[in-house]
Amino acid sequence: MTSSFDDFDGLDGQESDDGLPPLLRRPEPVADPQPVTKLRSARRELLENPAASLDGAAANAITSGAVDPERLQALVAGEPINLLTAKPVVGGMLYATAPHYRYLDLDFLPDFINQRWADQLRTAMDVAPSTSVVPAYGTVVDPKTGKPIAVFTVRMPDRKALAKAVGESMRKTYKAQKGENVYTSSVLQQGVKEPLTLFVMRVVYDDGTEDTFLVAGDGNSRMVSMWLARTGGDIEEAISACVSSVIGSTERSGGRSRAEQAAARRRVAELTARTRKNLAAHTLTEATRREGHTLAFPATVVVGAQADGGGPLADLVAARDDLLATLHVRVTAWTPGAQNTQGMQRVYRHAQREGLIAPDVHRVLSGTVGTQAMHELLGVPAHRLWSAAVHQHAVLAGPHADAMNRLIKQEFGMVKAYRQPISERLAPMALSAYRSKEGIEQPLRAFGNGGTITDRVWKQPWELTKGDDVFGVLDDVLARALDGEEGAVAELTVLGGTAAILDGYITRDRGSKEGTDRDGYKAPFRATPVKLLALLSKTSGGLRMLHSIARAHVAADPAVLPKLFHTQGREVDGVAVHDGEPMLDGTGVQEILDYEWDLVHAADPAQALATIAKNRAEAKAKTDGESAEPEAEDARQRRLLEQGITGAAKAGRALARMSQKRGNQVFGAFEAVEVLRVQLGKLDGILTKFGPADPSIFVVDEDVDGDEEDAE
Numbered sequence: 001m002t003s004s005f006d007d008f009d010g011l012d013g014q015e016s017d018d019g020l021p022p023l024l025r026r027p028e029p030v031a032d033p034q035p036v037t038k039l040r041s042a043r044r045e046l047l048e049n050p051a052a053s054l055d056g057a058a059a060n061a062i063t064s065g066a067v068d069p070e071r072l073q074a075l076v077a078g079e080p081i082n083l084l085t086a087k088p089v090v091g092g093m094l095y096a097t098a099p100h101y102r103y104l105d106l107d108f109l110p111d112f113i114n115q116r117w118a119d120q121l122r123t124a125m126d127v128a129p130s131t132s133v134v135p136a137y138g139t140v141v142d143p144k145t146g147k148p149i150a151v152f153t154v155r156m157p158d159r160k161a162l163a164k165a166v167g168e169s170m171r172k173t174y175k176a177q178k179g180e181n182v183y184t185s186s187v188l189q190q191g192v193k194e195p196l197t198l199f200v201m202r203v204v205y206d207d208g209t210e211d212t213f214l215v216a217g218d219g220n221s222r223m224v225s226m227w228l229a230r231t232g233g234d235i236e237e238a239i240s241a242c243v244s245s246v247i248g249s250t251e252r253s254g255g256r257s258r259a260e261q262a263a264a265r266r267r268v269a270e271l272t273a274r275t276r277k278n279l280a281a282h283t284l285t286e287a288t289r290r291e292g293h294t295l296a297f298p299a300t301v302v303v304g305a306q307a308d309g310g311g312p313l314a315d316l317v318a319a320r321d322d323l324l325a326t327l328h329v330r331v332t333a334w335t336p337g338a339q340n341t342q343g344m345q346r347v348y349r350h351a352q353r354e355g356l357i358a359p360d361v362h363r364v365l366s367g368t369v370g371t372q373a374m375h376e377l378l379g380v381p382a383h384r385l386w387s388a389a390v391h392q393h394a395v396l397a398g399p400h401a402d403a404m405n406r407l408i409k410q411e412f413g414m415v416k417a418y419r420q421p422i423s424e425r426l427a428p429m430a431l432s433a434y435r436s437k438e439g440i441e442q443p444l445r446a447f448g449n450g451g452t453i454t455d456r457v458w459k460q461p462w463e464l465t466k467g468d469d470v471f472g473v474l475d476d477v478l479a480r481a482l483d484g485e486e487g488a489v490a491e492l493t494v495l496g497g498t499a500a501i502l503d504g505y506i507t508r509d510r511g512s513k514e515g516t517d518r519d520g521y522k523a524p525f526r527a528t529p530v531k532l533l534a535l536l537s538k539t540s541g542g543l544r545m546l547h548s549i550a551r552a553h554v555a556a557d558p559a560v561l562p563k564l565f566h567t568q569g570r571e572v573d574g575v576a577v578h579d580g581e582p583m584l585d586g587t588g589v590q591e592i593l594d595y596e597w598d599l600v601h602a603a604d605p606a607q608a609l610a611t612i613a614k615n616r617a618e619a620k621a622k623t624d625g626e627s628a629e630p631e632a633e634d635a636r637q638r639r640l641l642e643q644g645i646t647g648a649a650k651a652g653r654a655l656a657r658m659s660q661k662r663g664n665q666v667f668g669a670f671e672a673v674e675v676l677r678v679q680l681g682k683l684d685g686i687l688t689k690f691g692p693a694d695p696s697i698f699v700v701d702e703d704v705d706g707d708e709e710d711a712e
Contacts, residue, residue, distance in 0.1 A: 020188055020286060020289070021185045021186075021188055021189050022189060023188075023189060023284070023289065024189040024190045025189065025190035025191060026279070026284070026292075027191065027275065027279060027288070027289065027291075027292025027293050027295070028279075028292070029272075029275070029276040029279055030067060030101075030103075030272045030275065030276070030295045030296050031067060031068070031272065032268075032269045032272050032273065033064075033067075033103060033106065033265050033268050033269055033272075034069050036064070036262075036265075038069065039063045039064060039066075039069050041069075041073055042063045042066070042069040042070070042072050042073035042076070043056075043059045043060065043063045045073045045076050045077045045078075046059045046062060046063065046072075046073075046076045046303065047059050048078065049076045049077070049078045049082065049084065049303070049304075050078055050082075051078075051082060051084050051086075051095040051303075051304045051306070052076065052084070052095065052150070052303040052304045053148075053149045053150045053303075053304045053305055053306070053312060054149055054150060054151065054200065054303055054304075055140070055142060055149060055151065057202070057210070057212040058149070058150075058151045058200045058202070058212055058303075060212065061107045061200060061212045061213060061214055062097075062200065062214065062301050062303065064106055064107050064261075064265075065102045065103050065106035065107045065108055065214065066100060066101070066102055067100070067101040067102060067103060067296050068100065068101065071100055072097065072100055075097050075098050075100060076097060076303065083097075083098050084096065084097060084098070084303065084304065085097070085098060085300065087302075087323055089318075089319040089322040089323050090318065090319070090322045091307060091308060091313065091315070091318070091319065092305065092306050092307040092308050092313040092319065093305075093306050093308075093313075094150070094302050094304065094305055094313075094319055094323060095150075095302070095303055095304030095305070095306070096197065096300040096301060096302045096303065096304075097300055097301045097303060098300065099195040099298045099299065099300050100298065100299065100300075101296045101297065101298055101299075102198075102214075102296060102297060102298075102299050103268050103295065103296055104223075104226055104227075104230075104245075104294055104295065104296065104297060105245040105246065105264060105267065105268050105271070106246070106264060106265065106268060107212070107213050107214055107246065108198070108213065108214045108215075108216075108223075108246060109166055109201070109213045109214070109215050109216075109242070109246055109247075110166055110169045110170050110173070110215070110216055110220055110223050110224060110242070111169055111215050111216045111217065111220040111223075112135065112162070112165040112166050112168070112169040112215065113135050113137045113152065113154060113201070113215065116172075116176075116335075116338050117172055117338060118338050118341040118342050118345070119335065119337035119338045119340070119341040119428040119432075119435075120337075120338075120435060121435070122435045122436055123367025123368070123432050123433055123435070124367055124368055124369055124370045124373075125367055125369075125370060125371055125374070125384045125387045125432070125433030126384070126433055126434070126435060126436050127384065127436065128436035135154045135155075135156070135165055136154070136155070136366050136367075136368050137152050137153060137154040137201075137317060138152070138153050138154075138317060138349075139151070139152065139153065139313075139314065139315060139316040139317060140152065140153045140202050147311075147312040148305070148312045148313065148314050148315075148316065149305075149312070150200065150302060150303055150304050150305040150313075150316060151200045151201070151202050151212075151316075152199060152200065152201045152202065152215075152316060152317070152320075153201075153202045153203075153204060154201060154202070154203055154204070155203075155204050155205075155206070156203050156204070156205055156206075157205065157206045158205055158206065158207070158250075158253055159205070159247055159248070159249070159250045159252065159253065159254075160250045162203055162211075162247060163243045163247055163250045166239070166242060166243055166247070167239040167243065169220070170224050170227070170235065170238060170239050170242065171235060171239065173220055173221055173224045174224060174228070174235045174238075175235075175669075182221070183221050183222050183224075183225035184225040184228045184229050184233065186225075187222070187225045187226055187228075187229040187293055187294065188229050188289065188290070188293060190293070191292075191293040191294075191297075192222050192225075192226060192293075192297040192298065193298070194219070194222070194298070195219075195297075195298040195299050195300050196216055196217075196218065196219030196222060196223060196297060196298070196299045196300075197216075197217040197218040197219060197299070197300055197302065197323070197324075198214040198215065198216060198217060198299050198300070198301045198302065199214065199215055199217050199301075199302050199320060200212065200213075200214055200301070200302070200303075201213050201214065201215045203255075205253070205254060205255065207253055207254055209253075209254035209255040210255050211255040211256055213246070214301065217302070217320060217323070217324050218323075218324055219299075222297070223297075224238065226293075226294040226297060227239075227241055227242050227294070229290055229293060229294050230290050230291060230294040232290070245264065245267070246264075248260045248264070271291060271295065272295060274291070275288060275291050275292045275295060278292075279292060302320075302323075305319060314353065315346070315349060315350070315353075317346065317349065318346045318349070318350075321342060321346065336424075337427075337428045337444070338428075340424065340425045340426075340427070340428050340429075341428045341429060341432075343411045343412055343425060344408075344411075344425055344426065344428075344429045345366070345429075346411055347404070347407045347408055347411050348362055348365045348366065348394075349362075350407050350411075351394070351400075351403075351404060351407060354403070354407075356400040356403050356404060356407075357394050357400075360377040360378060361377075361378065361390065361394060363377065364377060364378060364387065364390050365390065365391060365394060365429070367387075367432055367433070371383055371384055371386075371387065371433075374386065374387060374390070375468070378390065378464075378466075379466035379467075380464050380465075380466055380467075380473075381467060381468070381469070381470040381473050382468075382470075383470050383554055384433035384434065385495060385498060385499060385502075385550065385553060385554060386464065386495075387432070387433040388430045388431060388433065388434075388494075388498045389464055389491075389494050389495055389498065390464065391426065391429055391430040391432075392426070392430055392451075392452060392457070392494050392498075393462070393463070393464055393494070395408070395422070395426055396422075396453060396457055396458050396459070397457070397459075397460070397461065397462050397463075397490075398459065398460055398461035398462070399461070401458065401459040402459065405417040405422075408422065408425060412425060419450050419453045419458070419530060420448070420449060420450050422453060423447060423448050423449065423450050423451040423453055424448040426447075426451065427444050427447040427448040427451065428444060430447065430451070430498070431443060431444060431447060431498075431502070434502060437502070442504070442507055443501045443502050443504075443507075446501045446506055446507050446508065446529055447498075447501050447529070449508070449528055449529055450528045450529050450530035450531075451497070451498075451501070451529055451530070452493055452494045452497035452498060452501075452529070452530075452533055453530055454490075454493055454530055454533050454534045454537060455534070456486060456489055456490045456493065456534075456537060457490045457493055457494060460486070460490060461487060462486070462487035462488075462490035462491055463487060463491070464491060465477050465488075465491065470554050471551060471554070471555075474495070474547060474550055474551055474554070475547075477491050477492050477495070477547070478492060478543060478544065478547040481543050482540055482543060482544075482580075489537050489543070490537075492537070492543055492546050492547060492550075493533050493536075493537045493546065495546070495550045496536075496543075496545070496546025496547060496549050496550045497529065497533045497546065499546075499549045499550045499552075499553035499554075500546070500549045500599065501529065502553065503549065503552070503553055503562075504520075504596065505549060505562070505593060505595075505596050505598075505599045506529045506532060506533075506596060506599070507521060507596055508523060508526065508527060508528065508529065508532075508596070514526050514611070514615065515597070515615070516612055516615045516616050516619060518595060518597045518598070518601075519595065519597060520595050520596075520597075521596070522595075522596075522597055523596055523597055523600040524597060524600055524601050524607075524608035524609075524611050524612050525600065525604075525607055525608055525611040527600065527603075532599070532600060532603055533546075535567075535603045535604055536567070536599075536603050539567040539568070539579050539580070540565075540567075540579045540580030541565035541566045541567035541568075541579050541580045541581070541602070542565075542567050542602075542603060544563075544565045544580060545562065545563070545564065545565050545567075545593065545599065545602065548562040548563045548565075548593070549562040549593070561592045561593070562592070562593040563582065563583075563590050563591065563592060563593060564582070564583035564590070564591045564592070564593050564598060564602050565580060565581065565582055565583055565602065566578065566579060566580065566581045566582075566583055566602070567579055567602055567603060567604070567605070568604075568605060568606065570605070570606075583602065655667050
């Protein structure tokens with residue numbers, strides 16, 4: 001006897017008392033998984049199909065999780081008709097099975113190679129340890145034929161690392177929708193009806209062992225929702241269940257054994273048998289509903305990849321990304337930064353394959369090695385500033401700059417590669433070693449507004465100076481630049497310009513402001529980063545300032561600050577100054593570069609003074625000739641500090657009152673609150689370290705007291 005909707009959902013289709021959404025479609029009984037011995041014919045048909053390009057392990061993963069292997073066998077049989085679906089992609093064609101049902105628990109993982117957050121994942125270059133696994137994946141090459149096949153490969157240290165990557169993917173997919181996955185309710189109502197697109201993934205562990213899984217391409221949100229629906233909506237429980245069922249014990253090393261895989265099949269058989277029995281009962285329980293709707297799902301599996309010329313498709317990664325770009329509907333949107341990161345990763349892979357960049361350079365560009373390894377591979381100083389320089393050299397510098405331009409135009413569909421579009425695409429990769437930097441969004445915008453791509457940097461020959469001593473290399477580059485060596489000028493423009501962008505001395509993007517008084521985030525005249533760097537690179541004083549900025553950036557020491565230099569021969573307060581001389585204050589001490597205002601003013605003082613005078617005259621005319629006395633800088637900063645703290649305290653008290661009725665979620669997500677706590681802690685440290693000491697505290701100098709006693 002079957003149950004009615006009213007047996008489960010309450011009267012008139014209203015939600016049941018347990019809070020589950022209304023049931024729209026009853027779960028259907030699912031067959032037990034077939035013994036491995038009965039899968040051999042389906043596996044054979046799959047390997048023999050001319051449109052498929054797989055190896056034995058890939059065929060095992062595809063056939064093992066199929067609910068009906070005989071139907072799969074018919075779908076992949078070459079005769080009498082091939083039912084594989086052709087999916088056109090850039091450069092060739094992918095071939096996928098027609099939709100068929102698969103078990104959730106067998107050989108199927110979420111998309112842990114997901115690129116939607118690629119621009120946020122920290123690389124091995126970053127000084128802060130990454131909280132995310134950054135998998136670098138590629139296309140498997142058949143060792144017998146030397147040809148690529150339709151299987152991805154990704155390296156992982158061990159099972160724990162794989163489980164961490166899986167958890168990260170599921171957690172981010174869940175949180176991207178504000179903690180309320182939009183598919184979970186529909187899974188509980190009617191199961192999954194829209195097929196997921198799956199790819200074969202080969203995981204290679206550091207001990208040399210391998211595991212082969214299927215991973216979600218299109219449909220990752222639905223896949224996460226299935227685990228959420230089965231485990232009651234808790235994402236951590238969903239992650240634990242997925243890892244335990246599919247990967248197995250994370251305390252063991254190496255790939256899954258046959259015993260582990262057999263145990264997984266037994267668990268699925270127990271689950272299907274229990275669900276079938278409970279579906280026949282008069283009352284449909286919550287557990288049966290959850291398990292029944294998450295036992296199996298419809299999917300298509302990519303099993304072949306062919307290039308336009310009929311041969312193997314060399315870059316399955318690019319084909320996958322191209323396919324998913326046309327399939328993704330109602331999923332987490334890719335940000336421009338993630339799209340640009342993903343695209344530049346493909347550009348780098350193509351460049352390596354065409355011999356435009358060496359394999360060692362590609363390792364640095366991919367972010368899979370740290371700064372010391374970069375030094376050992378390329379000889380440049382072991383600092384992440386040189387990581388940014390390696391990216392810029394690979395894309396911008398001679399003899400392969402034209403070929404790199406061609407690849408970028410092809411990848412991003414550009415008719416012509418102009419400076420700004422190139423800098424926008426390059427920015428998230430060039431600054432990838434700084435993703436943990438607080439406020440990195442502003443440097444990314446500035447770099448994307450032309451960055452360091454001056455005429456001398458772009459399409460002209462220059463190299464990166466090698467050496468162990470970071471400061472010694474910078475000094476050497478400056479000396480050669482001052483002697484007129486064009487390559488050194490370009491190198492210093494890249495190193496000093498990148499440091500200036502990262503440290504806030506060049507921030508003018510589309511939102512920058514032209515001002516009349518020295519201030520942060522303002523400049524005496526508007527200039528793109530490229531125009532400003534072009535000005536600085538043409539004078540001795542400008543080159544010295546770029547060198548000083550780079551030294552201060554590398555030192556990362558409050559005692560080492562960038563200094564100002566004159567860039568024009570002129571008279572200042574009755575004293576003649578020359579290009580390249582230090583800029584001195586009234587006491588004869590060299591002035592420090594505090595704001596971008598200072599750098600812009602120093603780059604072209606004549607234009608700065610003329611623009612300031614013009615703006616002040618316009619402001620004076622608007623106020624009938626009256627102009628307020630400018631506020632002292634230290635007083636202005638104290639006022640801003642007091643206003644900020646007062647406003648923050650007021651907002652905190654208001655949220656605390658609201659939380660009494662609405663709960664602590666009024667403060668936002670836990671991660672956001674933690675960020676605020678860290679910022680408050682940093683501010684407290686600044687006030688304690690640099691603020692004045694309490695004058696009421698009397699410090700006893702014991703040595704002095706002792707001397708006085710001796711004198712008595």
